[in-house]
Amino acid sequence: MSYNAVVCNVMIASPADVQQERLLARETLWNWNYLHCEQSQIVLMPIGWDTHSAPAMDDRPQGIINKQVVERSDLLIGIFWTRLGTPSGEADSGTVEEIEKHLAAGKPAMLYFSSAPVRPESVDAEQFAALRKFKDQCKEKGLIATYEDPAQFAAVLQGHLVHTVNDHSYFQDIRSASGSVATQAENPEPSVELDLSKEARDLLLEAAKDPNGTVLKVRTFGGLTVQANKKNMVxxxxxxxxxxLWEGAVDELVENDLMADVGYKGEVFRVTRAGYELADSLAQQA
Incomplete structure (x- = not known):
């Protein structure tokens, strides 16, 4: 059964020494969506400067990232280990400026600091000292989290996401503004005779197997991802x-009311009642 949900952007902000944690943060957000998005009526969409910014020459680099990414974010996850980052021109680092801008807009942020061992010779002493100073400042302003290794980071982040989305006033306001989940209007009875491409049929069948009937279409520097039932169809x-072919498959399903765009950027889709019924018919014919 299809349902409506609000898509909230989650910015992953960090210096360059926590690449594994950045990947785990994205994976954890997708896992959260599979488990909680229907009940919470919220989809958490991971974004970052590396995937959601484009070249521009109308401002300093961090200013462009602020406009293209930070201002569009609803939640920020900050991750640190041994570095604070490169000064941005307005703050001690680009990551620090992103956090400050985000908090100044009244939006929630969760900051994580790694205590994993590190080879002394690999540490930039100036960067490490700046990081310790920033960490101490954060302790005075709020509550931070520490972790010992990437696996622990992913585990604690999963729990913190549940707590933040359920209890933080920012997300409570989002749910209040969007209202209760609306039941989508009934779609016309599906016709198995629809002239769908093979890709559209395969995508519909895979999406119907997903517990939430979700299809995600995201373009990054790595190319296009069309994901259904945890499988990238591209x-x-x-x-x-x-x-x-796969962009066309998404368009076909939406145009035939077999799938509905439930986000606001054309990235999150749900199988409709008509889509489920057609998928059942196609599966019986297979």
Whole structure:
């Protein structure tokens, strides 16, 4: 059964020494969506300067990132280990400026500091001293979290996301503004005779297997991802022909009322009642 949900952008902010944690943060957000988005009526969309910014020459680099990414974020996850980052021109680092701008807008942020061992010779003493100073400042202003290794980071983040989305006033206001989950209007009875492409049929069948009937369409520097039931349908990212086939498949399903766009940027879709009924018919014919 389809349902409505609000898509909230979650910015992952960090210096360059926590790449594994950045990837785990994205994975944890997707896992949270699979488990909680229907009940919470919220989808958490991971974004960052590396995936959601584009070249521009109308401001300093961090100013452009602020406009393209930070201002669009609803929640910020900050991650640190041994570095604070490069000064941005307005703050001690780009990451610090992102956090300050985000908090100044009245939006929630969760900051994580790694206590994992590190080789002394690999540490920039100036960067480490700046990080310790920033960490102490954060302790005075709020509550931070520490972790011992990437696996522990992913585990604690999962729990913190549940707590923040359920209890923080920012997300409570989002749910109040969006109202209760609306039951979508009934769609016309599906026709198995619909002239769908093979890709559209395969995508519908895979999406119908997903517990939430969700399809995610996201374009990053790594190419296009069309994900259904935890499976990326695009077998050759960055191949123009392959990407066009799967983008077309998404468009076909939406145009035929078999799938509905439930986000506001064309990235999150749900199988409709008509879509489920057609998927059942197609599965019986297979």
């Amino acid at each position: 077998t050759a990212p960055k191949d123009g022909r392959c990407e066009a």
